[in-house]
Amino acid sequence: MLDLAKLTGQIPGISQHLTKEALASRKRLELAENLLGESQARQIELVDSHQKWRDRLIFAAACPVEPLDTKIYLKAPPYTHSVFATDGSQISPSHHEIAYCYLINIGRVMLHYGQSLHPLLDSIPEVFYRPEDLYVSKQWGIRTDEWMGYRRTVSEAQMLAEMASNWVNPPGAHYEPNLALVDGSLILWFIENLPLEARETILLPILAAWEELRQSKIPLMGYLSASRSIEAVNFLRLQACTHETPNCVVNCSNLSDRYPCQVIDPLRDATLWANILEPGQRGPLWKSSAKILELYDESLQVYFCYVHVGTEIARIEVPAWVAEDTELFEQSLGIMLGQVYKGYGYPVALAESHNQAVVRGGDRARFFALLEQQMIRAGLKNVGTSYKETRKRGSVA
Structure with missing residues (x-):
């Protein structure tokens, strides 16, 4: 207490x-x-x-591709458009539970505007219990719960590409403006220090999913709230x-202390542009120079800008093929800003995909209760949690 x-x-x-x-x-x-x-x-x-x-250079600096004094008001989103988003949650493995396994739950959202169509709001759960799922990361010295987070990122990208591509590519479908939204960065910083084989296991399917979106002409955008980046x-x-x-x-x-050029550290990009941009404006477009991007295809190199969405300065990331198409880029930014307004400060599609994905305490209890029932039916004995877990759940204090 x-x-x-x-x-x-x-x-x-x-x-x-x-x-x-x-x-x-x-x-x-x-x-x-x-x-x-x-x-x-x-x-x-x-x-x-x-x-x-x-x-x-001993620091990662992005490179501006527009004048540094660029300030552009975003356009309103088109009347008819669709937005796709995914987010994930998980139940971590524990030796104190009745079975050592983990669950990944991916929330899916597909919202249609001006089309008189029903939205899609659901989640897809997947349980990982086989030894090759639970212990594959041990060979690289990666903890199972850490590896689970990486696998979740892969599943989010794959389900986003599958959902969006299947919607825009059925026979006889007509093309409407659309946007695939990701909560967070398109720069996979976390895999930079992974061993080569582990890195490829995570990176390649994600890049393949993003390439599928490119082939389907569905713009991809990463939305970063409260960004701590200092690239610009x-x-x-x-x-x-x-x-x-x-x-x-x-x-x-x-030099062992501060470098002569660190006169404004630890100022963040968002703090600087908060003092420059007006609500509804975006700043200049930048090309990221993150080292991990050397593993990306040229069309998937990451560009970003900062946008005053009204409630905060958001960092918006897009792949090169979107940034290089000025009309598509501006249209995507307009759809993004419309999502923020509809979500009262945060993109409504991302908020809803999180709500679909989140695993609450009651969900966790029901999952393990269902698992316990199946194990008993299969004839397994002594099914139950450890005494430590049981004691923690039933404190008398």
Whole structure:
């Protein structure tokens, strides 16, 4: 139990710390805006420098493909369109349960506007219990619960592509504007440090699903709420560099403290563009330089921009084939913003797919009760949870 009386004495210290941080943040923001203006005047030169020295940089900086002062109001979504989204949840494996297995539940949502069609809102569960499912990750030193999260990402991508492609590709179907939404980044940062075989096991089916969307001409978009990214701000470090060339390996590799170009750290991209954009506007388009993207096909390279959706600054990511089609890109952004307005601050399709996917405490109990019944019918004896789990569920305190 949390002792609030003991906690109360720590609150004033937190308040004082936050006050100091707010003042420092305002100073960083002013400096960042000055650097942004200076970078705008030298944008072509800095982009060339980025391309020349990117393999010698010690930080990941995105590259702008539009003027840094770009501010564009998004268009309204087309009257008739469809939106597809998936999200996942899981029941983690536990040795204290009646059986060592895990469950992945993928929520699916398909919403149609201006077409007098019923929406699709359901979930697809899958139980993993075979040894090859439970222990395959051990050979790479990856925990089962961590591997389960990776498998969930694969299932989300595959079911999104299957649902959307089957809808737009039946015989005699007519094409309507549409959008496939993903909750989170299209840059799979988490697989960067995985062993090669494990990485391919996760990455290849996801890229195949995204390629299926491209073949079906269904634009894919990743929506990041409360983004912590600093890729765009890192580009300003090229302007802040105090050396003749931004060769970090030669100039700064011997420094153990802050680097000369880290004058605005830890300012985030979203914080900077919150001070620049008006509601309904997007900032410049950027191409990500994340190292993991070297494993992506050229058409699936990730571009992003920041959009003031009214409630926050959202980071919006799209693959290259969408970003390079200006009309499709702007149409997709309009559909996304319409989803945010319908969802009162967050895309309604993503919120509903999460609601379809989430596994609550009651669902978990019913799942294991169903499993217990089947095990008893199969003739298994001594079926039940461990004494530790039983005791925790029935505390007398």
